[in-house]
Amino acid sequence: MNAEQPILVVGGGIAGLATALAAAPAPVLLLTRAPGARGAASAMAQGGIAAAIDPGDSPQAHAHDTCVAGSFHNDAAIVDLLTTCAADAVQWLQEIGVAFDREPDGRLQFGREGGHDRPRIVHAGGDATGAKVMEALVAAARAAGHITRRAGVEVDGLVLRDGRACGVCLTEADGTRTVVHGRAVVLATGGIGGLFAQTSNPADADGSGLALAQAAGVALRDLEFVQFHPTALALPGLHSLPLVTEALRGAGATLRDSKSRALMAGVHPLGDLAPRDIVARRVWQACQEGGALLDAAVVGADFPRKFPTVFQACMDHGIDPRVQPIPVTPAAHFHMGGIVVDADGRSSLPGLYAVGEVACNGVHGANRLASNSLLEGVVFGRRLGALLRGLPADAVDGGHYRLLHRPPSLAGAELAAVRTWLMQAMGPLRTEHGLREGLQACAGLQGWQAALATALLDAAWKRKDSLGAHYRV
């Protein structure tokens, strides 16, 4: 018997850290590719965290908005869990040191985003919510005696004994391969945006944890539902693109085609402020026909003060958004699908749990409501941590176990080809022909990215009707 076997948490974003912290006092070994918050999408979140905290608001209203955005493909019981636990999640974040922005009278300040029927988004440092939240979580994890962190490792395999996950295989930066045993394995490896040619995600969000689960035969679902952000800064040749926030359109900026014609005129009553998926499709079409631009001259001299992040990103690439239109493109932003889990994060493989963007408990349905995913990481991470804390610490070491490795990684040109195929075939507009071509192109490739891309394309090919973010032409 080995009472000291830790809970293995793979991923140091909001979901992994919330799980690790909530598992106290059980020992946790946190395994990440990079130190601190580096490589985690969580640190890039700009909008904030949705929670029905205002006295006039209610978890039911938040749940309703979540299900409308998700085209009612959501699991209603899980949505209720998310929205009823939201205020408590924000309170917990404050207790570990997140200073959310406040009104002059001291009340929390609530922002409003697309799809929410009222202001209910808490944010920190203006558009730096993710960075502020991660700063506090990383500091709390460092101070927590029960968490040991091992950064600079790639988790690329599972250890299985008697049909249970009981450890992971690691590759260190110098290529050394090791095996670590644990009483439970948690995948909190984030999304799949990095598998697409254009993404708002960090390149690390490449679906490696999802591919590991796929290789182990773990049940996956809703893989076809990928949310595209309509306006990333179009920088030819670059993979991970800076976001050009929707708030600019809220401030009067307008989308135009390459001939300077208004892009959203006659497309939707809300024009430039139409739902994200509708705008993404129109921008995507314009990009195929010569390009899409965001004319933000209306913001004028106030640009650097009001939108410092976008201003800096544009200026870094030689675009002065006060006087020049900003070239934009849709970018893969969020994956609604993932590893099938229940409300406590249990996957179909005993001993293996998943949480955050890599998991799919049905909360987002066919399209995610803005600012619900950081919340998801905290609410379901804390639930999972509490469950794991209660696990018996008597996992048996040694004995007969087998190692299940993810297939090797694609490199160079083949990886670039998979990314391009996914963007073309599984982008905002999908056709029968394009999906079939994408499937054929991936069939000849051996790496895990190709295997995962095939599963994504296959799911999109099988869903013949449009639903939420999945749009079939």
Ligand SMILES: Cc1cc2nc3c(=O)[nH]c(=O)nc-3n(C[C@H](O)[C@H](O)[C@H](O)COP(=O)(O)OP(=O)(O)OC[C@H]3O[C@@H](n4cnc5c(N)ncnc54)[C@H](O)[C@@H]3O)c2cc1C
């Ligand atoms: C630009 C941007 C803005 C956003 N804005 C918002 C917002 O305002 N509000 C909101 O709610 N959501 C927002 N989102 C979405 C949200 O940030 C993510 O869905 C969420 O942070 C995902 O958290 P996570 O913990 O699941 O994954 P991540 O934060 O991506 O963390 C994944 C971790 O897993 C590690 N990892 C991955 N694979 C391996 C491996 N094989 N071995 C070891 N480690 C591995 C990574 O290094 C990383 O530490 C935004 C996303 C982006 C990209």
